[in-house]
Amino acid sequence: MFKFSKATKDIIVVGFAIFAIFFGAGNLIFPPWIGQLSGSAWFAGLMGLVITGIALPILAVVAVGNGGGTFKDLTQPVAPWFYKVYNFLIMICLGFLITHPRVGAVAYETGVRTLLPNVNQSILQPVALIVFFGLAAYFSINSSKVVDKVGEILTPILLVTLSIIIGLAIFRPIGAPVDTGIENAFYSGFINAYQIGDVLTGLLCGVIFINALKDKGYGPTTEKLGITTLLKSCLVAFTLLTFVYGGLEYLGATGGSLFEQGTDQTVLLIGLVRNLGGSLITYTLAICVVVACLTTSTGLMSVLAGYINDTTKEKIPYKAAVVIVAVVAVIQAMGGVAKIIVIAGPIFMFVYPLSIVLVLLGCFKKFIPNDGIWKGTILAASIIGLYDGMSIVSAIAGFSLPSGLTAAYNAIPLASQGFAWIVPVMVFGTVGYFISKNNEARKSNKNTA
Known part of the structure; x- marks a missing residue:
């Protein structure tokens, strides 16, 4: 048996926590798509994906730590009003219009529709989305730990399933990468990984990991011990995310020629997995995705409802805010993942350059x-x-x-x-x-x- 020191255990625990927060099931659809776009230039595409989809989100956590411990602290050198405006943009535009409804849309298209392919989709979609966001609302209102406990079980199963898929993609690929005619695969991977949206997650959720380290006795993150431990935890998360996203991107590169360019991202993912591992692993992945999306939706719904409650100075009660968030999510998710991605494009292109700059400024604040x-x-x-x-x-x-x-x-x-x-x-x-x-x-x- 391996025996780890307390410091090593703490690093691993927080590292896995960072991974779990970043690894929303909705992110599964983008790496295979980037791989298909890149084809034989998959490695260049992967490098672009790694920078904006993995490295910058991880560095965002470090930036928050260097910036004082919260996203608000990080933005103070810009202007007192900047935090309010930027936070509003993220919460309303990204939370309500993109990230949260996309979670439900992915749960339906990748999970429910895969499990129930013979049911009338025009009936199944609204029913499934209402039930999905209804459950998320119930758990958010009641502060239930049921979803968290299920997530603790399903997340390892999802990781094992993905490890099998990645192993098969590497050692028994369903095809070979082909020349897709892409002019700049690195830039394509760099820009398309904006859609993952995790730089924003790192900026807003970095305080969670910083407080976790404080609770474990590592003191303020401005001290060398706290920053060193945070960096090591981030390295653990970076390694896990690179393994998962890199494997899925390679899967898209090797099997992408079996599908037309422009194939819907969720259809591409399920098609690749079915060709690779058959029905059993496809259904296992579908079940895991649904539950993983449910845990993610519950967390996002709590954050968004809390934001409404706070900004209205409790004029809109928390429970009413949860209902509002759920209704908006159902309406948005009805358009499907592809529609949400179209809406997301302009917003991410605006938000990401300044988010990247914020991250870099935070990381090098003392200079x-x-x-x-x-x-x-x-x-x-x-x-x-x-x-x-x-x-x-x-x-x-x-x-x-x-x-x-x-x-x-x-x-x-x-x-x-x-x-x-x-x-x-x-x-x-x-x-x-x-x-x-x-x-x-x-x-x-x-x-x-």
């Missing part, structure tokens, strides 16, 4: 000389992100952005590679530094005069 750098970089990232989001909206809606604006954007270095935000962030950050430095000098001179 940043003044708040002007924070203000300048966030402003630049927001401007570029707004253009990126609007460009997707214009493509969907069929209108063109002003030609002058498009020309100016295309003139930015690295814009053609999809990283237009990098140079403006550096320039605006530098300008912000000097403005803040000059303001501090003026205040100092006035005080000494």
Whole structure:
């Protein structure tokens, strides 16, 4: 028997907790899709996926720790109002319109529809979604531990099932990666992994892991011991996520040629698994996904209802807020995963550049000389992100952005590679530094005069 020290056990426990929070069942659908898009360039696609889908979310937890322990603390150098606006955007746009309803849609399309393929889908879908979100609402209102306990059992089963799938994909692949004609697989993986949405999860939920370490006696995360332990726990989560997402991305690359490009993400996942392991493993995965999505929905519903309750100063009671969240989720999820992904695209393209900048600023906070750098970089990232989001909206809606604006954007270095935000962030950050430095000098001179 292996004997671990208390510190090692704590690192592993918190590492698994970080993994469990990040690994929502809804995330299963994106790695195979990225693999199919990448084809023979699957490794480049995987590197892009690893950066935005795994590394940055993990670093977001570290950034929160460095930034003071909460997301609110992290954003203070930008402006006092920034936290409220950014948090509102995440809660309303991502929570209500995207992340939460997507969980239910994935539970139905990947789980229920797979288990009951012969039932009339026009009847099954609304019934299944009402029951699904109704159960999540019940558990949220009653603070029941039933779902948590079931999740503790189902999550290991889901991991074992995925390990079998990944093992089969590696040692008994259903095909070979083919050239899909993709021009930049790395950028495709980088951008499409935005849809996983875990950078936002890391920023908002980082406090959970930090408090867990404090409860275990590691003190404030600003102390070396706390930060070191947090980093090691994050490494555990990074390893597990890379194994799961990497295996699923490779599965999509090796079996993607069996499906047409543009195949619905949930249809692709189930089709790949069925070709790989047959009906038994497909049904096992479907059951695990439904329950895993239910546990995720319960947590999200509690957070969103609590946000409504707090922001309305309890004018909307918590139970009423839960009902509101459930109703909105059913309506949104009825559109299906594909529709939700279309809605998510512009919002994620706007939010992610500034989220990435926040993460990097938080990780290197002690090396940043003044708040002007924070203000300048966030402003630049927001401007570029707004253009990126609007460009997707214009493509969907069929209108063109002003030609002058498009020309100016295309003139930015690295814009053609999809990283237009990098140079403006550096320039605006530098300008912000000097403005803040000059303001501090003026205040100092006035005080000494």
